[in-house]
Amino acid sequence: MATDKKDIIRQKMLESQKEARVVRKIVLIVSIILVLSIFIIGGGGYLYIKSALEPIDQNSKVQKKVDIPIGSSVTGIGETLEHNGIIKNAKVFKYYVKLKNEGGFMAGEYELSPSMDIPEIVSRLKTGKVLAKAAVIMTIPEGKQLKEIAAIMAKATKQKEADVLNQLNDESFVKGLMAKYPNLLTNEVLNSQVRHPLEGYLYPATYSFYKKNPTVEEIVTVMLEKTQDILANYQEEREAKKLSIHQLLTMASLIEEEATEKVDRRTISSVFYNRIKKGMPLQTDPTVLYAQGKHKQKVYYKDLEVNSPYNTYKHKGLPPGPIANAGKISIEAALDPEKTDYYYFLATADGKIIFTKTLDEHNKEKAKHISNKK
Template sequence: MASDDKGTKKEVIRQKMLEQHHEARVVRKIVSIISILMLLLIVVIGGGGYLYIQSALKPVDSTSKNQKTIEIPLGSSVTGIGQKLEANGIIKNAKVFKYYVKLKNEGGFMAGDYQLSPSMDVAEIVSRLKTGKVLAKASFKIAIPEGKQLSEIAAIMAKSTNQKEEDVFTKLNDKEFIKTLMAKYPDILTDEVLHSTVKYPLEGYLFPATYPFYKPNPSVEEVVTAMLDKTRNVLSNYAEKSKEKNLSVHQLLTMASLVEEEATEKADRKTIASVFYNRMKKGMPLQTDPTVLYAQGKHKDRVLYEDLEVDSPYNTYKNTGLPPGPIASAGKDSIEAALEPQATDYYYFLATAEGNVIFTKTLEEHNQEKAKHITNKK
């Protein structure tokens, strides 16, 4: 009996050893499979990352014949340049551009207006930015001064491109044309521009600047595209500030246009903006004369009392808050004033014949200054 028990025990031990050995083989096999899978995953991820980076360094569209004017301001960071290039469809990825520049120890990019294309790879773009290889000699230039309205811009465009002013202005207000632009520039052209109360959809959106063109008689679309590219580039510098102030692009350009139209060379735009914001906070109408003239479609040196009765949503004597849209194209100074107004307790201002602007806190003070400086009353 004892012998049988010993045999049974040995058999049990042997079976356990066999089971443990089998389990160990299974575990080793599982570990091996997991290791192989992890290795493959690393290879795939690494290879995919490498391929992605290689792709990002190549042209966005090697067959593209389009060129865009990209402004690189003085003191621009590599991050800022990359973001601007990506936003304009010149490169695929701003971060890859940044790491490429750092890895290659590139730098010393020169400020200027560059003619860049989606057909260029990152290496060529970096080379141009380093050498300051800016625009080729322009065939001609279109200069749009600050404070110009859409009708005036249309006249300048028509004269510069040998087109009829009426045709240009009609094109600028064609709804189908506007919709194609909205699809191309969804970040700046929203449904607000097509609101029923807005007089001209593109009013205030064509940035005042000098635009070079490299072939004679470009189309209206080509000219407008260059202008909207500039608008997008400029506004991209103020995106965070606009978000902080809870201002849409439309609201920002509207406020900036009011500042632009009221400002003189000697005026402090930020203080003018403060007056507008102070009045809006108190629920007071803005009562700015340029909106009345815009509603009438007139250009006059002096607004008369009868002008203030014009029935229009743009009449800021009859309506509170901002008008439905911009009334002119504002420059950078006015945009910055709209975003960073001076902290004041002024509610009135008055421009003198000499171009000075007098700010006052009360209506009584305002009327006193008006009596001093405005001899020919409305």
């Protein structure tokens, strides 16, 4: 009996080993199939994308007139190019643009050919190599406030400055833009404390328009599209810092207004964040001037008493909204401040900014470099 039991056990062990060998073979075969599938699919995907980036016909002599309307999105541009037989796949165009962080495409009528690859087409759309000359060219510098931008727009379009500004502030007009750009323009811009809903949202750049009398809406649409394209490059950093777009543009505008060409904006940014973290008011002069609606060389103690939610001497944290537009350098500084233990800074007459850690140090530097201020 004992021998029979041993034989049975031995037999079962042999069967188990046999089954295990079979299972291992099956697993090995499945693994090989999976690996091969991944290579085949991956290789096929790579070849497909590579092909889609290449010209439709490298030897084509055809030149097609393609109109890129004002306010076109990347998706819309890709679909237009595919529809006109200039590119193979609109989605590949879109993903290429996003991957390469391209943007700033200019509206107009272009002469394009199926012999062009996507990088060449992107380059042409960015540089604005169009058939017709621009009827209106408008340059918006960095650090400009909405009233100043309205004046530039009015001059470029031969409209009254007051009419342009009124339209930019019109709630129904702004709500229409919010519907077009829900991720960019949120309810924060309609906060009752915000002076101008579009303040800080019209990106500083040179804009070309190919009709003689573009409307305010057409101009603003292009500018908002530019802002959206720029900010899309920083979405991960913004979300990691837990900033809304409105907060980011507000912080960037403070940095833009305080900075000079000689200063590192990231250091200014560090002072603002350090003060917020410690519960200190930002106490930045440009917000006082914005609250007063004035441009002045000096800010006096009496100015600090202005009763406004924008007065960062009276109110802690960020003001209700941006106080001007900001360029990329200031936006990047707002997202990536330098690591410092500075809480104060002041600008000297020659444009240099002195950073200090304590109020005592700040007052000493102030006595050296600034007179009759505050």
